[in-house]
Amino acid sequence: MKDLAYLPAVEIAAAIRERKISAREVLALYLKRIETFDPQINAIVATLPEQAQERAAAADEALADGEIWGPLHGVPMTVKEAFDLVGTATTWGRTEWRDNRPNRNAIAVHRLVNAGAVVFGKTNVPTGLVDWQTYNEIYGTTNNPWDLERGPGGSSGGSAAALAAGLTGLELGSDIGASIRNPSHYCGVYGHKPTWEIIPTIGQRPPGRNASADIAVVGPMGRSAEDLAVSLDVLAGPAPHDAVAWSLELPKPRWERLRDFRVGVIYDHTCSAVDRTVTDRIAEVVAVLGRLGARVQEGAAPDVDLALSHRRYVQLFRAVTHAGGPQAVYDAAQAEVPKLAPDDMSYRAQVLRATVQDYRAWAEAVEDRVAIQRAWEAWFKDFDVLICPAAATPAFRHDQDKPREERTITVNGQTVDYNDQLFWAGIAGVAYLPATVAPIGTAGGSGDFAGLPVGLQIIGPRLEDYTPIAFARLLAEEIGGFHPPGGYE
Known part of the structure; x- marks a missing residue:
């Protein structure tokens, strides 16, 4: 089957259901590709081949008997190292947790398995999940498949790199400081930061920690917006201890045509300059929206x-x-x-x-945060999404010589603080808003970022997660979606 390794998870699932290929064959393909390509990328840090092969065989046998486990039936996938997965260690890249081996899966992993997924391994993270570069003393450094001298972002860097290189069918990440959005942008894949607490984080917490963390979420990453929507269908819902009293029904997307969307646009801000290689691609999206007849307002933002x-x-x-x-x-x-x-x-x-x-x-x-949330609620009565950068630049070169607070990056030829770009993480994070990152092409010109992926951050109203995902899906129909890096055929 053409380009099977790069198919979106929903298309892999459809091919398995239609008997065009078996779950065992898809799993074998990914395991072979990991053997071939991962030594230079170092995205995959643990695999469970025997367990996964048994699961894939069971998926094929169930299908032969007319049984479909769910929308991800037979799809091989990996999860970020920080999720509990029976048979693997959950270290968060920290040496003191090297021997932390959980005896049950994280709730999010459990839900994916119940939906039919074949979870066969884990992907790399930064130490403690606190960087936009993915390296640690246990597993080493992960490289960006688009340019091995650059990082894939973080903290879900291994997740994004594995998707981009065609080493897995779907991924599960987490985000508090753009940890889903930043790597998706750097590696040219899709990622969704959900509204806070609509997906339980149980099993994706530091050892010994039981409470939910403010702002922190878990969410899907894939090679299409459809992958995000289907995964959210599976993942969203109350934790078991809350399910005795309440359930969750997220609203449908506000619109099903791009021309109906009311779109605000922010290209940059005094808190964080943005490289022209990023803003040029966003401007192209704005032009497409304008041609389609969408209402677009540049510089639009809530009264905050x-x-x-x-x-x-x-x-x-x-x-x-x-x-x-x-x-x-x-x-x-x-x-x-x-x-x-x-x-x-x-x-x-x-x-x-x-x-x-x-x-x-x-x-x-927290009082200021509530006022900010109310301002966003008012703004979303007149707008449907805000589009803006996910980070200040495309993927930068590895920089592990200095502590994070001392690092810099180059934006439009100027040296700026590496940490300024947290601004783009915080717009959605502080207000608990959902945000989808979608690939919108590659950086132009002949400079240091030329040819690298650029992602668009699409911020939606709180609890209306399907609206930014739908915008990403519709945008791909106009400009194209995921494109693999060269060299991994």
Whole structure:
């Protein structure tokens, strides 16, 4: 079958149901491709071949008996290393958790299996899931299939790289700081950050942690918008302890034609400059929307101070990521914060303050967050989606020599703070909004980013996750969707 390795998961499932190919054959293809191509990419960090082969055989036998397990029947897939998967370690790339071997699957993994998926392995992550580069002391560095000298993003970097290289049929990622959206953009695949808490995170938490984390979500990644929609059908719903009292029914997409969408556009912001290689591609999308008759308003945004929104996002986001960190880091922050100048709003200063903030400071941030959410609700009465960058540039070269707070990137020939681009993660994150990233082509010109994938972030109304996914699907019909990198035929 032509390009089987790169088919969207929904098409693989259809081919299996129609007996054009067996689940065992698709699994064998991916395992062979991992053997051939993954040594240079290092996206896959664990596989369960015998278990998966038994599962694929059972899927084929069930189909022969007229039984279909679900919409993902027989589809081989992998999941991000931070998800509990029986038979593998869940380390989050941290050496102290090397021996953490769960005895049950994460709820999200369980739901995918119940929908018929054949989960055969895991993909790489940054240490502690706290970087846009994917490397750690246990599994090493993951390379971007489009250019092995560059990273695939993070923290779901192994997930995006595996999809782009045709090493898996579907992926499951997580996102608090663009960890689904950033790698999808860098590797030219689709990813969806859901509305907060519509998919349980149980089984995708640090060892010993039981509470849901603010802003943090889990969501699907694939090679088509349809993959995202079908996966969301499977994944969304209350955790078992809540299902005794309530259920979830997400609204259908607002529109089924691009020309009916009311679209706001932001190309860049004072908080984060964006490279022309990204904004040029977004401008092309805007032109397409205009030709189709969609109502498009450039510079449109809710009645909220986006700079304040960004500060509150960093404050709440870093409170979460540092709450369970080493005591030594907390003690160092406590000693350092009193030395900061009151007007020091550098990324480092914001992180230090967030690490040791008291309840009063946190509560004030939450109050601002609620006001921000109300402003978005009002804005979405007049608009259906906001389109904007997912990151400041296409994929950059590996940069592991400095701590994150000291790193820089080059945007339009200028050196800027690596961390500024958290702004694009926080627009949706702080307000709990759903956001889909869709590939919209490759960077033009002859500069350092030429030929690399560019993704579009599509932000939708809270709990209306199918609207940005539908926009991504309809956009692909006009401009094309996923295209594989060369060299992996």
